[in-house]
Amino acid sequence: VYTPQQQKDRTEKLLKTFKKYEIPVVGFVNEYKLFINDTLKEERLEVLKQWNDNNFELGNHTYSHRSLNRISVEEYEQDILKGERFTKELLAENGKQLRYFRYPFLQKGNEEIKKIAIEKFLKEQNYINAPVTVDNSEWVFARAYDVAIQENDSAKIKMLGEKYIEYMTIVFGYFEKQSEFLFQREIKQILLLHANALNTDYFDKLCEMMLNRNYKFITLEEALKDPVYEKEENYVGNWGFSWINRWALTDGKGKDFYKDEPEPDNEIFKLAGIEN
Incomplete structure (x- = not known):
């Protein structure tokens, strides 16, 4: 919908509002949005860098925003790891670590075995789950x-x-x-x-x-x-x-x-x- 310049300008405006009200937001990232047809788009990475350059924390929201209800535990684990690459690098530039994870669609699994497996995996990867209480449409x-x-x-x-x-x-x-x-x-x-x-x-x-x-x-x-x-x-x-x-x-x-x-x-x- 928006040109790269519009994306950049809109991001700048949003981040300015966060700063004006001193809101310490965490931006949860789906890194697939950095790509078009498997090609990294620098202008999209630049938008993510805007968040990092303004010292906002970033979190992992998986690479592709797929629901745990619809894929296997192994696929979901790979999607978590694949979603770290650029976010981790950017945070490291500010001396920060990637520590928060949020479940896509807030879905933690429709089978107990899946739910427990991913909770265990997140602990092993030193992730803190970022729950949501004020959910909305x-x-x-x-x-x-x-x-x-x-x-x-x-x-x-x-x-x-x-x-x-x-x-x-x-x-x-x-x-x-x-x-x-x-x-x-x-x-x-x-x-x-x-x-x-x-x-x-x-x-x-x-x-x-x-x-x-x-x-x-x-x-x-x-x-x-x-x-x-x-x-x-x-x-x-x-x-x-x-x-x-x-x-x-x-x-x-x-x-x-x-x-x-x-x-x-x-x-x-x-x-x-x-x-x-």
Whole structure:
């Protein structure tokens, strides 16, 4: 959708917003996006370097973003290792190590044997799992937003941005409530979002919303010090979702626990060209 220069400019704008609000984000990388037809594209690597040059931490999100539910343990392990190459090199330039891993689709396996095998593999490779508590469908808005940009529809662009902030406000309220219900307190939340045109243009408004809800922006390392992240979760299945849901199911709560999880309106799915 975007030219290399547009990608560079948008990345710069997004990183400036992170710095303005002092947000210590971790950027999780799928290194397949650095290539076109198996050829490394320097301009794509340059975008990744922008993150590193601005001293943001990077994490491994596997090479190709395939679900553990759909491939073998061996294939998944190779996808993890293949996804390290450039990220590791860049971090080393800043004297840092690659330490965080995030599961694609937040799916940890639909068979117990797979789930346990990959957890063991990650430990052996000295990876720290990066869970997510504030999961959401921002990617649906982002896709619709890209379409609106392609159509040069300024009214639709504005509408989608505003609806996105409204939706995320509801999402935060929901997971705060779920946290209170499950743990009788608000835990240190971990938010999942993507680097895209939508967040490039609306991340400042999102930050203002979070600040209005009395959030402070902390590192992933600091968030993981919350004792809740030591809590066992033994969910095995097809779903990829918030760790709050995983803990609830582990505690014997039924699927009713997350039946009210906020979803974008059907109109947004339609504009994104996605079936709900």
